[in-house]
Amino acid sequence: MDLFEPTRLAFHLLLTGDPGLWRIIWVSLWVSVFAIALMAPLCIAFGFMLAKRQFAGQRAVVVLLQALLSFPTVVIGLVIYLLLSRHGPLGAFDLLFTPWAIMIGYMVIALPILTVFTVSAVQGADPRVYETARSLGAGRLQAALTTLWEVRFAVMAGIVNAFGRVVSEVGCALMVGGNIAGITRNIPTAIALETSKGEFAQGIALGFVLITVAIGINVALAWLQGRGGLE
């Protein structure tokens, strides 16, 4: 197979601003960013509570979340499909095959990643952080925020990881989004579709964007950690 020609075409599509291609990129990015932005505060708070508070069943919740990390996304897609389908309990909202359905799926996929990373970060934090903050007059919430700030890079690694997972996820997005051009077609579903049609140029272009996004985010995180040289 000639790889040169599809690659040349891929860069042509990217550089000429092909509207169809950029629409796909846009759908992927905004849905993923919104899903993570909505879930991150909730999961970080939940993760902090799981790490710090003692309650019955705490260990079981952590084990369940860890198990969810490796849960097949296509099964998550199936469950959400059933919930959102016309005869499902949430069918009245008419969300199936919309970007919102994909976002719900992404939120479910991101939940265990964000929470488990936070639990791990907070459990790994020096216990003197929280105590020092409390002793200097911080309330419980402020002391919790101080602790999270001290382990922010570990928490941010969770956010980056979750984003990387959802932005490249295909099974759930395909099932609940339907891969509708201009509406729910995103980078991974478009790559799968174009490749199955033997149209490699768009797939290569989108793959290039996906890899650039992944590398870009990790470089940004490393840069922030480097600034933490202060830290």
Add this chain to the structure above:
Amino acid sequence: MKRFGDRVLFDGARLELEAGSGYVLTGANGTGKTTLLRIVAGLEPSESGRLAFCAQASTVLDYPEEWRREIVYVHQQPYLFRTTIEENLEYGLARRHLPNAERQARVREALAWAGLAERRDVPPHKLSGGEKQRAALARAKVLDPTLLLLDEPTANLDGDARRQVLELVTALCIENHTVVVASHDPEIIRLAILNRLRVSDLRIEAVE
């Protein structure tokens, strides 16, 4: 009273502190000096006990939040937040919602007091052990607490670092703060300005 498995500490023990006085807690390792300081600071849950502070009474189970503004505990190995020394000192003042100008003035004064004025922008990991301890003392002093609890402030220090911390601890007592120091350091124990209290599992007693 504090229970560690079968072991019970301070059952029926009583500790009374006079405002403006300095105290040193002595006693063998594991007798509960640190635990006692942490209970007073509201950092260590304990089974039962009553506390009275500034004409307000409470129980250890219901530690009043406002006391945390007046009672400051400094760990044996203090934790400094991952930012500059200056911002570490500002942390507690910010929690008290003091105006920015006052915060800056108090931080400058405390940094000079601890001999860290030149190190204000330095992150904690670039400080020596002695400098970290002095920064922690300055971070506590800047808040002007009613009661200051210091856990082994000279442990793991020697030479000049230990001498400088000793001078700061002495200065805090002379400045009329109410200070309680848990220590094994003979030089701290011998400080004339400090009242000596011996801690054992069951009681806390004054030593002449």
